[in-house]
Amino acid sequence: MARKAGSHSEITGPKIRAEAQRLFARHGFAAVSMRQIAAAVGVQAGALYLYTPDKEALLVDLLKTHMDELIAAWRAISKSNDPTARLEEFVRFHIRFNLERAEAVFLSYMELRNLSPENFAVIEDLRKTYETELEAILKSGQDAGVFQLPDSKLATMAIIAMLTGVNTWFREGGRLSRDKVETIYWDMVRKAVGA
Amino acid sequence: MARKAGSHSEITGPKIRAEAQRLFARHGFAAVSMRQIAAAVGVQAGALYLYTPDKEALLVDLLKTHMDELIAAWRAISKSNDPTARLEEFVRFHIRFNLERAEAVFLSYMELRNLSPENFAVIEDLRKTYETELEAILKSGQDAGVFQLPDSKLATMAIIAMLTGVNTWFREGGRLSRDKVETIYWDMVRKAVGA
DNA sequence: GTCTATATATTGATAGAC
DNA sequence: GTCTATCAATATATAGAC
Known part of the structure; x- marks a missing residue:
């Protein structure tokens, strides 16, 4: 019973x-x-x-947990020293992690409006931290002369938007496996940064 | 008075x-x-x-009007026959038009959940129509042998996500003018499709 | 720790005066 | 075409029994 x-x-x-x-x-x-x-x-x-304590705190908890785990998971995976290899790691990691947590990703992009300014600042800061991880890769590749890109900040935003966009259309069991999608996106990113 | x-x-x-x-x-x-x-x-x-008649009809009207105008504006602007030139037109058009209508773009991506299945289908169909315009450019470039891309469908989604992402960070009067941003994104897109 | 019951406010939508 | 007044439903959040 x-x-x-x-x-x-x-x-x-x-x-x-x-x-x-x-x-x-x-x-x-x-x-x-x-x-x-x-x-x-x-x-x-x-x-x-x-x-x-209230409804908003529930949302904040979800968003903060997601961002914390995203950053921690990336830092645990990032291994390579070579900029090109690290960029490929990032591309594959971002697609894979975000597909596994589609709901949390969706919330992180859509529901920031519903946060108080204080809570908004906390989540934005975490998002910025994650973006900076990618930007550091792009800059190191620029400095090493292995990437040709006009602007590392814009490339950062462009790549993250492009990768996150996979979540809007990918369906398990569709035309392409997740691994194949990762490979195709990596091909486009690699070319876009001139690697 | x-x-x-x-x-x-x-x-x-x-x-x-x-x-x-x-x-x-x-x-x-x-x-x-x-x-x-x-x-x-x-x-x-x-x-x-x-x-x-009700609140949802107000939202549908906004979304449908936006999509209709987006498609009409693109078709009015698209002029070139050369795939590379048309792709550049698309990149610049998409960034410019979406920045000019940031609120409508935001709604079109965020509020589809709040539509009835019938209304959802109408908006989705318009979105698909717009995407197909880009995919046609990419395919024509593939067929002409001037683009090297692994998958025209994925490239379509990747490019649209990348371009629409400009709306999330661009601020008038910031480090880069809108025209400069267009140029940088076009550079990345051009490279990504192997043109 | 969870329940039931409830206070207080706000919602989408309508009716009828002007 | 707009207003005021209102209905019925629903919201967040709390109090007190168990």
Whole structure:
């Protein structure tokens, strides 16, 4: 028999974040009610407030966790010293990681508007940190003379936008495997930076 | 003296669309109330329903108008027969047009979730039509042997994502003029497609 | 830790006066 | 064509029982 009450803090907390992320990504932060999240989790709305002070804090937690994990995962993977090899690592990493966390990526790009200025600044700072990782690769390649690109800042923005765009159309089981997509995008990026 | 009532259908209609677009882009469709739109226009909420059957129809009207104008503007500008010249036209057009209509572009990418399936299909179809214009350029360049690219479909998505990304960071009066940005992006696109 | 019940506010949309 | 007034639904968040 399912019990209607009890202690499940170790289960309910993560479940709330997972369901909130799913619903926010699907319908938008403002369009999702705390009751909807609670229903998806299997608790009553009031119970959510044991885990988050309010709705925005729930969103901030999701965005910050995602950005922290993105940066940590990249730094754990980045190994090569050669600029071209590092750039290929970045391209493949970004596509793969973002496809694995499509909902969180979507939120990170779409729901910044719903943050207070303080929270917005925190997330923006993390985003900038990640971008700087790519820019450093491009600059090192420029300095080494192995990349020919007109502007490392614009190339950074162009490459990240291009790679993140994969999330808008890629479907598992489609015409191309994820690995093949990575290879094709790497080909375009490599040419674009003149490597 | 400002009058409180009267007939202004020719002014109020466009004003409603303009303010709705501004507010939807800034706060998100679901986060904006009909009362907020009415207040921005300078009428009462009830008056809005003389111009739109409901809130979603207001959004659809904005999205459809934007996509129609985007496609029409491109077709009016596209002149060259040479694939490379046409691709440069596309790159410059896309950046310029999207920067001029940043709010509408933002809505077109962010608020599709809030549409009914029927309305979603209409907008998606227009988006696909626009993408096909670029893909046709890339294919003609492939066929003519002047572009070297591994996959015209992926290149289409990559280029559009890259170009649209300019909207997320470009600020008038910043380090680079819009024209300079166009030139730098064209350089990267040209290289990426192997032209 | 979760429930039920509720306070307080706000929403989209409509009716009828002017 | 716009206003005021209002309905019915829904929102976030809290209080207190268990």
